[in-house]
Amino acid sequence: SNNAKAATTDTDTASAVTATTDTTAAETSTDTNDTTATTNSAKTTAQMVSAQTVATTLSQAVTQANDAVADGGNVTxxxxxxxxxLGVSSQFHIFAREAELHAHTNGNIAVQNLVGNVNFGxxxxxxxxxxxxxxxQNITNIAGSSFVSAGETRSNKVIFGENIDxxxxxxxxxxxxxxxxxxxxxxxxxxDKDGNVYxxxxxxxxxxxxxxxxxxxxxxxATYSNDSFDDMNQRVIDxxxxxxxxxxxxxxxxxxxxxxxxxxxxIKGLSADPDGNTVIxxxxxxxxxxxxxxxQIKIIYDDGTERNNQETEDFGDNHLLWxxxxxxxSDKLATGVISVDRPFQGSILAPAAEIDANQNIDGNLIANKVNVKAETHRWDLQDNVDNENDPDTDEPDPTEPEDPEPVEPGGPAPIDPEEPGTNEPEPNEPEPSEPEEPGTNEPEPNDPEPNEPEEPEFQKPVHPTLDVEMPNFDEDEEEAEPDEETPVEEPEVPDEETPDEEEPVEEPEEPDEEAPDEVEYQKPEHPIIDVEMPDFDEIDDxxxxxxxxxxxxxxIEDEIEAGVEPDEVVDQIVDEVENEIDAGWVTDETVEELETAFEEVQKEAVIGDQINDEETLLNLIDQAIAQAKAHHNSALVAxxxxxxxxxxxxLAVAQGKSLPQTSETPNQAISLAGIALASTLMLGAYASRRKRQN
Structure with a gap:
């Protein structure tokens, strides 16, 4: 079959690829060193060409096409x-020649080379x-937990370079x-196929x-320096x-x-409308x-609402490009390293520079190299200039408003938008002749129809309402509970006392409309709590x-108490433990972090997610054991x-292997069940201990 054929690897081909890679790398290094004597711009260009040359050479070295994998085509x-x-780069969270990921990256990527130590998507x-x-296009490292599984209406498309196995x-x-x-x-x-690149x-x-x-x-x-602000603690660009x-x-x-x-x-006065102006x-x-x-970059929209760093799939309110x-x-290009050390919002364009994301960044990250050291969030720039070449946006807009307006005063004439004022559409008159008799009764239902598109407009400024919920993480949970209860109790009283009056009936509708908004915006709450990852490279003992x-x-415990979803907590702990293992700092606290992650895995409702996360934890534990053994720490190993x-x-329970099988003896089943029971008891004891500590 094609799959079996694709899975077969030719040893000679692999050797040829390796040899070609070594030779090409040496030649590339020589070319780059020679080019270093030129200007910074030329040096950057030479490095870019060299990287592309390596990718092309590796692709040409693959002599056996993988027919089992579909052609990725072209980005267009x-x-x-x-x-x-921003062109095609506007559709990717990270667009770079190289991306090195050390913290969870919430967004898609387009990179020439990936050093992926953690998950992304x-x-x-x-x-x-x-x-x-x-x-x-090329991979130095990729984590098995990369990407996000497809949903009910969302699918994935991941294109790999031709030289990737x-x-x-x-x-x-x-x-x-x-x-x-x-x-x-x-x-x-x-x-990629036949030398073509996506x-x-x-x-x-x-x-x-x-x-x-x-x-x-x-x-x-406008132009600003620090001298432009009267109050350095309240710096605002309106x-x-x-x-x-x-x-x-x-x-x-x-x-x-x-x-x-x-x-x-x-930055004050940005538009939350998808068609708003772009601030550069x-x-x-x-x-x-x-x-x-x-x-730190803060955003206040033109309706007075605010936005904070968050995970989202709604990018319509991003009109900010840095x-x-x-x-x-001489070429005006920034080179070197741009270190983002405070939470940042807005897309970043630095095509010849290197970006160090040391704090949360929401937007597109476009650079020669991107180093993700703190969680980043996709938020695509919306540069919505009038699309003259797009008939879909130009044609329907003028026709839709013209139809409902003339319907009220007139009869059959306004019904024909193509040729108003002519007698040719007389065959269509029998249909409008019927509404002529009732007069004003049937044109009225046409009024709410053009008003229906206005409903989504009221949803646009809703995103920043997250700022109202943000302080709840710093306050006691008890304070938030009465706030949620009071709007529910108030509308119930007027409903019973004055059922015949229309005005008190309309008043409770307003909180009813707001209530679903609050529910909708509770979804992105969980990742808003930013957990700083320790920089283990700077730790000495x-x-x-x-x-x-x-x-x-x-x-992490604060996040759990605040109601963050278990899968989000597990992802953060996995990222942290991976950093600890990479830095060589596996301690007793690492065990506690893994135990916390294990507890959260058990809360996940989907068995498939539990299995995947438990497999990930087993992999991390094995790595930690190997490191503990290398340091001769027998207690930690135990x-x-x-x-x-x-x-x-x-994991065995989740996979259904803990139940007695035909090939298992009763003693084996009892033993495995005993282990599972012991695990539950130990987890309960651990949870109690953590609560006492808090």
Whole structure:
């Protein structure tokens, strides 16, 4: 079969690929070293070309096509009608030549090379996306927990480079470069074919570099430095009264000191409407090789509502683009490292630079390299210029409002929008002749029909209402409970006392309408609680590592008490433990973190999710045991092995293997059941101990 054929690997071919890779890498290194003598811009271009050359050479070395994997085609096949200044990069959370992921990345990616140490993918919140597309041309490392499983209405499309080894013989669990991918189906996996690439990164980055330089040279609507703010603790840029250009863009320039300052910066007056104006803020790095963003970015929309960092699938309210440039460079391109050290909102354009995400970032991350060290969230830029080439948006808009307006005063004449005032559509008159007799009774129902599209408009500014719920995490849960109870009790009283009056009946409808809004926005609440990942690279001793791990565990406990979904908690703990293992700081606190994750796994309602997460925990525990053995820490090894027994027993139960089988003896079944029971008792004791500590 094709699958069996695809799964077979030719030893000679593999050797040829390896040899070609080594040779190409050496040649590339030589070429790059020679080019270093040129300008910074030329050096960057040479590195980009070299990376593309390696990918092309590796692709050509693959002599045996994988017929079992479908051709990924081209990015324009999936996005044929883009009207966005960022082009195809606007459709990806991370668009980079290289991405190194050390913390959960909530969004899709398009990268020339992936160093994926943790999971990534756009989480399903309200299932607003039809498809989550990612493109990975080359892989240094990929986590088995990568991507997000498809939902009821959402599917995945993941395209891999031609040189990547893919095995789709298991339809429910494809293998990529020897790693099983748990959250993808074989039918969702695609690959570059015959030298064609899904995205030409050289061509796209050439466009993005030109765009960045062009934006930096536009005449700004306003220019700010720190001297422009009367109160450094209340720094606000208000775009409410600023006039956009013909493209619907408002350009603002910032001097380097503005984002260097460690006080928040508020962008006020942004539109929450999907068709709102785009605010472009040019940030001058002024030749800095390591530009630090120390300002938290806050957003207040034109209706007064606020937005905070959050996971979302609704990108309609992102109209903020930060363009980092260098006024001292001849090509205006910012190079070096841009370190984002405070929570940041808005898409970032820095095509020749490196972005270090040390705090949460919501938006597109477009750079030569992206290092994710804190959780980031997809939030695609909406650059909604009038689409003259798009007949779908131009034609229906004028016809729809014309129909309902003339229906009220007239009869048959306005019913024909194509030729009003003519007598040709007389055959259609029998239908309008009927409403002429009742007169005003039937035209009235036409009024609510054009008003129906107004309903979604009231939903647009709802997103920022999360700010009202955010303080609830810092307050006691008891304070939030009476707030939720009071609006329910109040409408019940007027309903009983004055059932005949219309006004008191309408009043309780308002809280009824708000109630579902609150329920809808409880979904993205969970990830809003930001748990800082300790930087284990800066930790010198085990005591300091344990202290950092204890702080992390306390923050996780706060999340659990606040009602964060179990799968979100498990993802964060998995990321943290992976960081601890990578840094070589596996301690007793690591065991407690894994135990907490195990507890949360048991709360998950879907057995399949439990199985996947328990398999992930077993893998992490095995890695931690190996590290503990290498450090000759027998006590830690014993703790980890005991935990492994519990997780393995629970996994067996979830897989249905704990029940007596025909090949099992009764003693075996009793033994396994005893392990499961012991696991439950130990978990209960652990939970009680944690509560006493809190």
């Amino acid at each position: 096949d999936d996005y044929p009608d883009l009207h966005n200044m 756009t989480n399903i919140i309200e299932e607003l996306l039809d498809k989550d597309i990612s493109y990975i 893919i095995d789709v013989s298991n339809p429910n669990r494809p293998m990529v470069n020897g790693v099983y991918i748990d959250h993808l189906l074989a039918s969702e996996v695609y690959q 995205i030409d990164f050289d061509a796209e980055f050439a466009k993005l570099e030109k765009l960045s330089a062009s934006l930096s040279e536009q005449t700004p609507e 775009v409410t009264d600023m006039e956009p250009d013909a493209d619907g863009h408002i350009v603002i320039n910032l001097s380097a000191d503005v984002l260097n300052t460690s006080t928040p910066l508020t 803020i040019n940030v001058d790095t002024a030749g800095s090789t390591n530009y630090q963003v120390n300002s 363009n980092f440039y260098d006024s001292t460079a 085990e005591a300091e590592a344990e202290e950092a791990e204890e702080e992390f565990e306390e923050e 703790e980890l092995q005991a935990l492994r027994t519990k997780v393995a027993a629970a």
